[in-house]
Amino acid sequence: MRNIIDSLKSKFKLGNGEQKKISEILLNNAIYFIIGGIVLFIIISEPTFLSLSVAKNILTQSSVRLILALGVGGIIILQGTDLSLGKNVGFSAIITASFLQSFSYGARFYSTLPDWVWNVNSLGEVIGFQWFFYILVLLVAMIVSAFFSAINGLVVAHFKVHPFLATLGGSVALYGILLLYFNTSDAGPQPIGSLDSTYSSFVGIWHVFGMEIPLLVVYSVIITGVMWVVWNKTTFGKNMFAVGGNPEAAKISGVNVIRTTVMVYILAGLLYGIGGYLEAARVGSANSAFGLNYELDAIAACVVGGISFSGGIGKISGAVAGVLMFTVITYGMVYLGIDAYYQYIIKGTIIVAAVALDTRKYIKKT
């Protein structure tokens, strides 16, 4: 340990007086070091882990999680949380899958869809959906999800219900609506699979300059960029941090707290809708259990990435780091063949450790 500190010191040309600062840096970033250690352990035990295909898989598996984490991240900055994330994603996925099943599949959710949705070739054969229908379904998924999220936001902002309870209730109610919809299937409440091939190709591979880039990664990079601008460069983003840091002060300085809160929830809902749309294509089918526990993964990733539950603090880069670390660890443990029971213990410990270290950081500050 001393060696590491010494080498760090010489690297940054620091004198002895600044030693305290370095140990502080170490402590403040302890969670990154711990996780770095775990990753190092994975790589040493199985050097093949450092390969392009592993990296590609990890990025792909992180993509949707990141989109969801960016949504719930905003809510966490408002000192809130969103337990209905998973059900929102599940409902979006079910809606999407129910409309975009392959024409040739016999047991479709909607055994008949109006003629105008189908793309027919010159021989009169159905070869997929009209291009605008793919977009229309995405919009429907996003609007439905944003609608339910907006209700959560209203309940939180207007009726002052604690977000934990508001979204817990919202989640249970939404599950009922989801099941009602799932049961209306013409094929009975079966998993909705055999998805349209064009739709599935949306999450395929993008061949460019001789490289193979997973499209999911492209989408999540774009969305991350957009969210970075929203959080850092817009009045809305500044208001969000102000409300999260101190709602009273924000109110006094003229921020419309209720409107800001509801908008943060709507934004989160839109992202869940996109997440559900993409996740159904990635998984290849959707059923009533879809999205189960996704909220826990997304919230945990945000917290590990330093988005604080005490509100007002957090960065886009934190969410990205948190999601990536979680996926790397989950993936690495499967890769190493670690018994699933230990996987749960390790993941749980990381979450608690992250929060403990995070809290320590802010106690010191004040």
Place this chain on the structure above:
Amino acid sequence: MKKVLTFVTVLLFVFALAGCTSDDGVVTIGANIYTFNDNFMNGVVRPELESYAQELGVEIDIVDSEGSQATLNNQVDTFISKGVDVLVINLVDPAAAGTIIDKAKDADIPLILFNKEATVSGVMDTYDKVWYVGTDSAEAGIIQGEMMVADWQANADWDLNGDGKVQYVLLKGEPGHPDAEARTVEAVKAFTDAGIEVEELAIQPSTTWSTTEAGDTMAAWLTTAYADEIELVISNNDGMAFGAIQAMTNASYDIPIYGVDALEEALAKIGTGDLNGTVLNDGVNQARATLDLAVNAANGVDVLDGTDWVLDSETETKAVRVSYVAVTADNYEDFQ
């Protein structure tokens, strides 16, 4: 005090309403599904229970136990206080059968357990009006295993490294679930029984039998050092197999894979060659047998009266077992 009074008044009112259920001679059944998240129970068994009940002219009330035995216990209490004629129960925790049986016994209401069998031995003998309808957990694994052994022997090129051993990965499902445990053992045992050596490369449970988790796991396996050695994917249900198939498609792998349940989607995937085989968990006949026994029990006649079902006399005399059926490319169209 005022609050207490209000509360008591409301309670009285609720009880008064509950007491209004008149006995009009129609058999009423209180039933549950252990969780509506289970594709097979919710998608195959429940619709059949509802439609067959209509056919029989009985009333059935099916509740969601949300995967919690505690919830189910409360639901059974509610059914009993509502005065149902027979309980049709899909246990959440097979080890908790005793509690449910005691409740039924105290209320003197006949009880049919279905799909999930009591694991405590002798517990079925503690009440004369309890029966079980389901399958033999081990049988699905045995049939899946036999199917795989037959295909393995017919396709010499499946043995990629030519060592005569089967290198497999297994998607297990919920740890402790009788089906998951039995299938895991039996599917592999079929190979060793046939004199074929096996080597387990990896096994991964999923507490929710999750398609997504299975897909992510398979994707990870396909990047490991042993990815090219995997000769067989055994999935303890179809849902997880779907995830694994998607992962294989993405990574351009085509490894033989087998599931259990014979969901519509699985039949379609057998048609396209993505899935090599599945085992029909005959939900329709399980639901029908369950209701036949329930109605007879409610009417106080012999449970098998007027039915074709037989009690499984080999092991015990209170269980009706519906057989599993192997589904492959040869016969999948019969089930669509």
